[in-house]
Amino acid sequence: MNHLIAPSVLSADFANLQRDVEMLNNSQADWLHVDVMDGLFVPNISFGFPVVKAIKQHAEKPLDVHLMIADPDRYIKDFAAAGADGITVHYEACTHLHRTVQAIKDAGCKAGVAINPATNVQLLKDIIADIDLVLIMSVNPGFGGQKFIQNTYNKIVEAKQLIASAQSSAVIEVDGGVDTSNATQLVQAGANVLVAGSSIFSGGDPSSAISGLKNA
Numbered sequence: 001m002n003h004l005i006a007p008s009v010l011s012a013d014f015a016n017l018q019r020d021v022e023m024l025n026n027s028q029a030d031w032l033h034v035d036v037m038d039g040l041f042v043p044n045i046s047f048g049f050p051v052v053k054a055i056k057q058h059a060e061k062p063l064d065v066h067l068m069i070a071d072p073d074r075y076i077k078d079f080a081a082a083g084a085d086g087i088t089v090h091y092e093a094c095t096h097l098h099r100t101v102q103a104i105k106d107a108g109c110k111a112g113v114a115i116n117p118a119t120n121v122q123l124l125k126d127i128i129a130d131i132d133l134v135l136i137m138s139v140n141p142g143f144g145g146q147k148f149i150q151n152t153y154n155k156i157v158e159a160k161q162l163i164a165s166a167q168s169s170a171v172i173e174v175d176g177g178v179d180t181s182n183a184t185q186l187v188q189a190g191a192n193v194l195v196a197g198s199s200i201f202s203g204g205d206p207s208s209a210i211s212g213l214k215n216a
């Protein structure tokens with residue numbers, strides 16, 4: 001599979017969200033990555049259902065919703081209703097992860113599980129066959145614009161082996177500090193989906209930054 005690009009709307013201009021979503025519609029972006037933060041699981045608050053709904057109204061590509069919230073079971077149905085196509089929860093935020101994954105699927109969405117930089121890939125062994133996506137965080141979640149953590153490459157290789165041994169169809173997504181300096185090596189290690197926020201939106205030409213990552 002060719003790798004996919006999922007620009008993070010967290011780095012968009014919130015005062016011009018429709019304009020930025022339309023730019024993404026017309027770009028080589030494959031998905032729109034939507035970061036929801038609750039100020040509890042992570043030390044930052046981003047946005048909730050009304051903003052996800054507003055993005056959905058204009059988006060022509062799937063919404064890849066990354067929930068950085070405590071006890072996400074409480075809100076799965078609401079995010080599905082708001083327009084999520086995929087919902088990713090954090091391993092570290094779920095007491096009953098299997099139940100949460102089933103709830104995501106029951107809500108009609110693709111189910112993803114994210115792991116923080118200090119969480120061992122092997123902890124996904126008993127859920128890997130049930131999920132559609134593994135999100136390997138390459139920064140500590142909570143903020144855009146952080147420095148990429150090098151150990152991510154090893155974790156991608158390990159996740160790929162875990163997926164193969166379980167005959168899982170899960171794809172591997174990487175999130176945090178992704179730019180053209182590491183994109184090629186991430187894809188070579190086995191990443192299928194690259195999330196990028198600041199490297200896309202901080203320059204003057206987001207659309208060509210997306211093309212740069214797509215051609216990595």
Ligand SMILES: O=C(CO)[C@H](O)[C@H](O)COP(=O)(O)O
Nearest residue numbers: 141142144145176177197198
């Ligand atoms: O989940 C996230 C932060 O927790 C964001 O998706 C991620 O940080 C993307 O932003 P950047 O490319 O600027 O690192």
Ligand SMILES: [Co+2]
Nearest residue numbers: 035066175195
């Ligand atoms: Co994210």
